[in-house]
Amino acid sequence: MKLKKLLGRMACIVALAATCTACGDDNDAVNWNEGAAVELPRERIFILNQGNWNSNDATLTFYDPQATGTVDKVVGDIYLAQNGKKLGDTGQAMIAYRDDLYIVVSGSKYIARLNGAGVEQCRYAFTAEQGDPRYLAAEDGKIYVSLWSGVVMRLDAETLQPEATVAVGSNPETLVIEDDKLYCVNCSYYTTVGNTVSVIDLATFKVAQTLTIFENPQRIVECNDRLFVQGYGSTDYLNYTYPVAMLTPTVSSGAAYQEIGQATHMAAYGNTLYLAYSYTDWTTYVTTNTFWSYNTATGKRSDVSFLKNAPEELSSASIYMLEVNPENGDIYVGIAYYSTSGKGDVYRFSSDGTFIESFETGGQGPVDMVFLD
Numbered sequence: 001m002k003l004k005k006l007l008g009r010m011a012c013i014v015a016l017a018a019t020c021t022a023c024g025d026d027n028d029a030v031n032w033n034e035g036a037a038v039e040l041p042r043e044r045i046f047i048l049n050q051g052n053w054n055s056n057d058a059t060l061t062f063y064d065p066q067a068t069g070t071v072d073k074v075v076g077d078i079y080l081a082q083n084g085k086k087l088g089d090t091g092q093a094m095i096a097y098r099d100d101l102y103i104v105v106s107g108s109k110y111i112a113r114l115n116g117a118g119v120e121q122c123r124y125a126f127t128a129e130q131g132d133p134r135y136l137a138a139e140d141g142k143i144y145v146s147l148w149s150g151v152v153m154r155l156d157a158e159t160l161q162p163e164a165t166v167a168v169g170s171n172p173e174t175l176v177i178e179d180d181k182l183y184c185v186n187c188s189y190y191t192t193v194g195n196t197v198s199v200i201d202l203a204t205f206k207v208a209q210t211l212t213i214f215e216n217p218q219r220i221v222e223c224n225d226r227l228f229v230q231g232y233g234s235t236d237y238l239n240y241t242y243p244v245a246m247l248t249p250t251v252s253s254g255a256a257y258q259e260i261g262q263a264t265h266m267a268a269y270g271n272t273l274y275l276a277y278s279y280t281d282w283t284t285y286v287t288t289n290t291f292w293s294y295n296t297a298t299g300k301r302s303d304v305s306f307l308k309n310a311p312e313e314l315s316s317a318s319i320y321m322l323e324v325n326p327e328n329g330d331i332y333v334g335i336a337y338y339s340t341s342g343k344g345d346v347y348r349f350s351s352d353g354t355f356i357e358s359f360e361t362g363g364q365g366p367v368d369m370v371f372l373d
Helices: 008-019 077-083
Strands: 044-049 058-062 093-096 102-105 108-114 118-124 133-139 144-148 151-156 162-167 172-178 181-186 198-201 204-213 219-223 226-231 243-249 257-261 267-269 274-280 286-295 300-302 320-326 331-336 345-349 356-358 366-372
Touching: 044 093, 058 151, 058 356, 093 133, 093 366, 102 133, 108 133, 133 172, 144 172, 151 172, 162 204, 172 345, 181 219, 181 226, 204 243, 219 267, 219 274, 219 286, 226 267, 257 274, 257 286, 267 320, 274 320, 320 366, 331 366
Parallel strands: none
Antiparallel strands: 044 058, 044 366, 093 102, 102 108, 108 118, 133 144, 144 151, 151 162, 172 181, 181 198, 198 204, 219 226, 226 243, 243 257, 267 274, 274 286, 286 300, 320 331, 331 345, 345 356
């Protein structure tokens, strides 16, 4: 990587990042380092660190998996380096789409589009009435964002201008697109009870079905054309059961789902659903982690850990993220430390579960990753 020490150019970058009136409309020929103060290699991994709530310390980390030394392997706050300003309060979710990054910063209530170097192109700020933005999905030039006001919003992927909203259940969370349908889980929050999955027809942008699921679902992923939902199973943290279920949408309202185990995090690669169960005994504050997998082709569960030689600290650390590189199957486990001074760590394993390395992200609570190549 090469840091350009041109103050005039940095001023231009900051001005560009602060502007949202128009976004570029040509993604066909990608200039991977356009507008960048820090030049990045072709293969790029970005990690979103949530930060401490209400502290304006969300960060975006760059990680180079090909770097052989420690120098320039990690840039702890690439967003700050590229844009000359902080990301904001509470980094929530991130996706890659058409060689760009889309980031939701829920506490600061905005979504931003960054180019492949992490230089902000434009953003859209949500109002208090629209609620906190939560999670993202993308298809056919559109970005979909769940909002805690109880709606999913559709925006143009280039300009981030809103086009339409559709009302779903209470407190919509993660989104996934499968067979021209957008699936959105609706969670519980304080006095509201959420136990549904809203199925939105993308052609009409209307709710086609409302499927019943266990109480307080949080995440939904697609694996080998099957849908899996993970959540808390309760609104009382002392009685969380952390169910994971395979969802089978039916032709009418309601849902058929089969619980396959317990987990707090899940990630999909090929036919395999990887699951991590990070359980904390709140009477002793001791955390115990287990790793298991589910073969979607055979319908078989394996309780043998998919991590062969995991460092000892992973047996009791607070797992905050589980991701798989879709290009090569490398597995990443993110760890959070619940203190204002603690920084997150990420552990990298090869596709066969062999430990490769760990590194500090430079930010608190690594919560999401994207892979560009």
